[in-house]
Amino acid sequence: MTLLARDEARAAAIAAELAAVPGSAGTPDLVSCDLADLGSVRHAARELHGRYDAIDVLINNAGMRSFSPGTTVDGFELMMGTNHLGPFLLTNLLLDSLTASQRARVVTTASEAHRLGGRVDLAHLAEPVFSGPAGAERRYGQSKLMNILFTQELALRLAETTVTANCFCPGAVATGLVRETRALDLSARLLSRTPLLRTPQQGARMGVRLVVDPSLAETTGRFFTSTPGLGRLGPVSARTDRAYQREAWERSSALVGLGHV
Numbered sequence: 314m315t316l317l318a319r320d321e322a323r324a325a326a327i328a329a330e331l332a333a334v335p336g337s338a339g340t341p342d343l344v345s346c347d348l349a350d351l352g353s354v355r356h357a358a359r360e361l362h363g364r365y366d367a368i369d370v371l372i373n374n375a376g377m378r379s380f381s382p383g384t385t386v387d388g389f390e391l392m393m394g395t396n397h398l399g400p401f402l403l404t405n406l407l408l409d410s411l412t413a414s415q416r417a418r419v420v421t422t423a424s425e426a427h428r429l430g431g432r433v434d435l436a437h438l439a440e441p442v443f444s445g446p447a448g449a450e451r452r453y454g455q456s457k458l459m460n461i462l463f464t465q466e467l468a469l470r471l472a473e474t475t476v477t478a479n480c481f482c483p484g485a486v487a488t489g490l491v492r493e494t495r496a497l498d499l500s501a502r503l504l505s506r507t508p509l510l511r512t513p514q515q516g517a518r519m520g521v522r523l524v525v526d527p528s529l530a531e532t533t534g535r536f537f538t539s540t541p542g543l544g545r546l547g548p549v550s551a552r553t554d555r556a557y558q559r560e561a562w563e564r565s566s567a568l569v570g571l572g573h574v
Contacts, residue, residue, distance in 0.1 A: 314338070315364070317357055317375075317403075319347035348375055348399025350386040351569055358406035367413035370524050373400035373421040373460075378453050382443035389439035389568070392449075396456035398439060401463055402569040411476045416530065419467065420523045421480040423460040425540045430454025432551050435564045459561060461536050461552060466562045468534030477533035481519045484539040 314331070318324035324343050332340040342364070346357035361368070376396045385394035404419060411417040430451045438459075443449070464480040471478060519539045523529060536552075551557055 314341040315344055315361070316341050317344050317346040319345070319353070321345055346403070348403070349391065349395045351399070351402055352386070354399055354402050355406065358403060361407060362410060365410060368407055368410040369414045369417050371404060371407060371411060371417070371419045372520065372524065373404065373419070374520065375400070376422060380446050380449045382441065384441050388441070390441045390452065392452050392456045393439045393459070397459040397463065398565060398569050400460070401565050402571070404467065405571055412471075412474050415475060417476045418524060419476065419478040420520055421460050421464050421478075422520060423464070423480040423482055423536060424454075424457040425482045425538055426454040427458035427461055428454065428546075428549055430458055432557075433459060433561070435560055438564050439568055458549070458551060459565070462558045462561045463565070464536070465534050465552065466558050471533070477531065479523050479529070479533060479535050479537065481523060481537040482540055483517065483519060
């Protein structure tokens with residue numbers, strides 16, 4: 314197991330915690346990677362290539378939510394750059410290692426919040442914009458929609474391989490995602506003591522299942538939800554628009570400079 318993280322001290326602490334779990338295979342390896350810095354993503358991919366001939370599972374779990382304006386190192390809007398463009402580039406750079414595995418899985422953490430953002434204007438996919446908290450919430454939802462479109466398109470492009478790609482919503486989880494806003498963070502801490510907000514362990518269950526469940530070995534291109542009731546809702550229109558999905562992939566590719574590694 315290898316952990317990719319931008320905060321090496323926190324990653325080392327988590328690695329030590331995982332190593333202490335009964336039955337653990339040992340201490341996970343660590344690779345420095347900041348998804349808000351495409352140069353860092355490329356460096357991490359090169360390091361992974363140097364360490365491993367094949368990758369069996371890639372979990373794109375890192376993400377962020379911000380109610381303040383911000384940009385990535387490369388000048389992209391912070392949430393779209395971190396939640397979508399970083400994982401998009403990393404996955405593409407590791408496709409050769411994934412296809413080298415006898416059977417590999419790509420699992421991406423998305424969100425039911427994708428229903429709230431509306432369609433992304435792909436011509437301005439990652440341009441820095443800010444229109445208050447409501448606009449920030451829409452932008453977060455749009456970044457999560459891009460996670461799903463990316464997963465669907467990736468599954469189609471890997472249809473002739475043994476690699477599957479799926480994504481999921483973990484539900485409302487007490488992970489500190491809104492910690493930059495004191496009132497929301499306090500509310501989340503209080504709700505974490507009730508059944509209304511899941512613990513990180515509960516939120517991880519669906520993602521773990523997508524990694525290890527034998528019955529899902531050939532399932533690909535799907536969005537799974539852990540939010541009660543929402544699984545009965547149909548997909549938003551963008552998810553069924555094949556041309557839009559393909560355009561989202563091509564636009565993302567151009568922004569991250571694929572072909573210019």
